[in-house]
Amino acid sequence: MKTNLILAFLIVFSNALFGQIKPDQSKDYNNLEEALKNPEMIYRLDLSNQRVKLDTINWTKFTNLTYLNLKNDHLKEIPIGITTLKSLKTIDLSGNDFNILPSDFSNLTALEEVFLNDEKKMNLPKTLNILAKLPNLKSLHLENDHLKSLPSELLRFKNLEKLYLGNNELKQIPVLKTLDHLKYLDLKNNNIETDIRDMKNLNFGLKINF
Structure with missing residues (x-):
């Protein structure tokens, strides 16, 4: 009996020590610096209403990111690195200043939902041409x-x-x-x-x- 208890304790301790306990997939991270410390542990990233520099981020490290919110960030261009987010299912790009999505946006094959509300400068026909290539939208x-x-x-x-x-x-x-x-x-x-x-x-x- 004692042996079983000791083994159970060691398993829990080792999981906590080596980060094997699953992260909270429902938690929204809204601090980019914090998220960059362990990007592979981030599932939901909310950077809305912020002025953050996105071009220098290595987005490939966010291997498990399923939700990304960039609403009202005054983006004149959508960073090309975002198109490498293979697990992304939902993206909110509402209220920005870009004209068209990058052509590689169609690489987001897991994407199911796109928000493009409150857009003033977006070229909708060209944007739709790109979005139409998404197989799971x-x-x-x-x-x-x-x-x-x-x-x-x-x-x-x-x-x-x-x-x-x-x-x-x-x-x-x-x-x-x-x-x-x-x-x-x-x-x-x-x-x-x-x-x-x-x-x-x-x-x-x-x-x-x-």
Whole structure:
């Protein structure tokens, strides 16, 4: 009995000593310097509303990063190093000053959700062309982007399930029948006449939120 207790203690002690205890995958780190101490242990990194230098970071060390928030960071360009984040599933680039995403953005093959809200300078057609190459992208946020219509490039998305277009300037419900996997369309706070009762003629089987 004593032997078993001693063995159990040694296992717990060795795990703690050598860092084998799994980190909290739900914790958001918002201090870059702290995150850089053990980047392989970081799963969620929130650098929103900060002015941080991202070009000098070796992003390849963040091997387990699944969530990255760079909202309102006044980025004029998206650092190319971000495209090496092979585990990344969600990225928030809202409220920045870039014109287009880097062409290598399509290397983020695990990416499932992208936030591009509150963009003033973004070239949407070119950006959509790049995003359409992401094989696992399921959710796209284009809210408060002053959109009066949707570029045809959006119809190239193959696996998109949720599209958020709230707080824009759309006057008509966009026809998105070619987006075979689309299940949810958010159109709240647009200039659309909502007295249309039968949505099936436009987007059969699609849940639309006004």
